[in-house]
Amino acid sequence: MVKRGWCRLVAGLLVALCALPAVAAPAIALGYAPKYPPNFAHFDYVNPEAPKGGRLVLPAIGSFDTLNPFTLKGDKESGVGALVLETLMAQSSDEPFSQYGLIADDEALAPDGLSVTFHINPKARFQNGERITAADVAFSFNTLTRDPAASPNYRFYWTDVSRVVVLDASRVRFDFKRKNAELHMILGQLPVFARSWIPKGKTLADVATSVPVGSGPYRLAVYDLGKRTEFTRDLHYWAANLPIRRGMYNFDRIVFRYYQDDTARLEAFKAGEFDLASENVAKNWARSYRGSKFDDGRIVKKELPHSNGAGMQGFVFNLRNPLFHDRRVRQALVQSFDFEWVNKQLFYGQYRRSPSYFTNSELAASGLPTPDELALLEPLRKALSQEVFGPAVVPPVTDLSIGNREQLKAARRLLFKAGWRYEGGRLVDQNGRPFVFEFLAFSRAYERIVAKWQKDLAKIGITLNVRVVDPAIFQRRTNDFAYDMTVVVYGASQSPGNEQLNFHSCAAARTPGSNNWAGLCDPAVDALLQNFVHFDDRRQLVAASRALDRVLRAGYYVVPNWYLPYHRVAWWNRFGQPAILPKFYDPTGWAIETWWAKPAAKQER
The missing domain is CATH 3.40.190.10 (Periplasmic binding protein-like II)
Incomplete structure (x- = not known):
């Protein structure tokens, strides 16, 4: 050793x-x-003197039929993996x-x-x-x-x-x-x-319904399958005094309550059924987090900055469908999506466009390739699009004063070059088959988001159908890659590595349940992925990330969505928080690990 x-x-x-x-x-x-x-002695973002006690109640969407966090099949419970x-x-x-x-x-x-x-x-x-x-x-x-x-x-x-x-x-x-x-x-x-x-x-x-024998700070005390779980703090937790755990996991009880849809979740929060809401819907944040409880301070509403890499959220093309094999077709569909209109009309201008698979981090490519990036890209030049060697590809921007007419015209030109033509007002291929595809979603919120895109695509002869299914069916279909297009998030850590193979490698494309949602299998991409396996220092890792980013963006494998450089969070004002925020965190994990119940709240609850 x-x-x-x-x-x-x-x-x-x-x-x-x-x-x-x-x-x-x-x-x-x-x-x-x-x-x-x-x-x-302890991490800077905790309070080592935080008192123990009280209860934290958190929401979960959907249901669960397994207490086992490791299986491919089944709807997972929300707390076992993190707490037990x-x-x-x-x-x-x-x-x-x-x-x-x-x-x-x-x-x-x-x-x-x-x-x-x-x-x-x-x-x-x-x-x-x-x-x-x-x-x-x-x-x-x-x-x-x-x-x-x-x-x-x-x-x-x-x-x-x-x-x-x-x-x-x-x-x-x-x-x-x-x-x-x-x-x-x-x-x-x-x-x-x-x-x-x-x-x-x-x-x-x-x-599946047996709790793993773990060593964490909490034990699963009670569960009602699909509806509720309650965890109690282990008073004999062996790691409680380690510096990495000092000031953490302060609640005596942590409860997860399950809600079938987002509307029920939001109303339950305002009624006091749970303590913390991390909001993902811009309309809700703008219009629903208001009222006397917010005015008098019973509920706190804040936008909390973070340094998390946002990765790439996007509408992914399933390349297993021949409809999307042609890069020009994918580029045309990217051109046709009017983010600026959606952001203004539906998102209250809250979002920024995701340009990169490493959005909101130093790992994102910008401008022309650096010498370090070129050292990785040049050996693959013959296999790569020439766009890779120019300025990093960015999504189109709509001028809201005139609309996206020019973007749609550009999309139509690309489709014509790819061999599509008009027949009876529809876009058809050389065999007369119409351009029709389905968008699979797990929330009706996406019907509103995609509605404008449906209308714009119809203007150039394309039919887009939207199918909304419950979360369990959605998970099964994504595991089986049974979709034309769906919404996914390519998560990004501050130190990308082997997970990139799971996102983009040929091996992952052939494996049901992997995260290669696009079905991408490209020898040049596989070669670049090896740079996440072998590197000597962070400079090399940054270059590898930016080089891969350029190639993926030039491949138009997703219609880029949006991100926020802050968390939208509301909570009932009965908790204490450390003075320093972590740099890289999610609100739920931050609350579980570092918050504590105020003394009055302990007595009340």
Whole structure:
């Protein structure tokens, strides 16, 4: 193992493994120095003196039929994965990608970069009192990557692990098929559950309604399948005094209430059925979060800034449908979407257009390629569109004073070049088949958003149908890629890596349940994806992200949507919050991890 008590550069990655007090742990950062020193007391964005007690009630949309967060099938419960299960390492929320010890109190990357060894904290315990061992870690990994019932995303995420070896009760080693710049760190995100959770001979599918035996700060106390879950704070939580947990998980009880639609959720919030609303609908934020309870301060309404990479939300083309094989067709449909009108008329001007797969971060491409980007792109020039080597592709902008007539004319020209023609007022291909496709959605909100686009497409002879299904059916159809077009989010971390293969690789395109919603299979893209597996420092990672971004944007695989550089959040005024916001966070996770109940609220509730 790498010795404690010193820091060094390993394989070009700054990996700090430093001596700490018995309750602390090593710090690991990908390509930069970790923020927190070996003797840090707590994260800056928490209140270490936060009182314990009280209750936090949160909403969830839809339903759930499984307590197992790992399977491909089933509607998942909202709290088990975050509250009951712990990971090998814990990630801070004010650094791009730094981890600090949790279940593992030491991590050693081999000098050749082909294996990593974790040492299990001797204090780590499951909620049944049993010690967490290396065998539990190996069992968790093998289950998630080999069990046929598990989501394939785990398999893709850790695809470069060849095997896991239990060295003794306290040490487990992961061997790699090849060097992978982030693999030792993303293995730190492995959720660990007890071997006793899954009886011998059974699979994840057999424990759908059985709570994983975890080691987290909360236990599942009560559940009403599909309607409600309640978690209670584990008074014997083994990690409560670690610096990475000090001032966190302060509520005695956390409750999730399930609502079938967004209207019911909003009215329930204003009636006081739950405590925190993170709003995703611009109309609601502009018109529904008002009234006497907001005026007199009983409910707080705020727009909270964040530094989260917004990634790309968009209407994705399913390339498995031959209708979308021609790049010019996809570009024409991108041209025809009038974001400026939608933003003004439906979103109250609140949004910004998403230009990039790494929106709102330094990873997004802009202007002409830099020398670092060209070094990655030039070897693939013959296989790439020449647009890749010019200014980064950005969505068209409509002049609201004259409308999107020019964009529609440009779209029609592209369609004609792609071989489409008019016949009887409809756009048809060379065989006389009309241009018709379906947009699959899980919320009726998208009917309003897409209505203007439907009318504009009809002007150039295209029929767009909208089908809204309930969330469970939507999930099944997206898992099976059974759609022409739907809305997706390509999430972006501050340190992209193996998840990019799950988004864009040929292997993922062929795997049901993966996140390659577009069905993209391009050898040039596959070649670029290798740069997320092998890099030496953050500069190389930034160049790889921008190069991939250019290629994807020039491929027109999505109709770019919109994003916000802040969270729209409202909450009942009975909670305390730390003085400092994290940089990278979601409102629900922020509340669960760092809020506390005010003393009066504890008594009232």
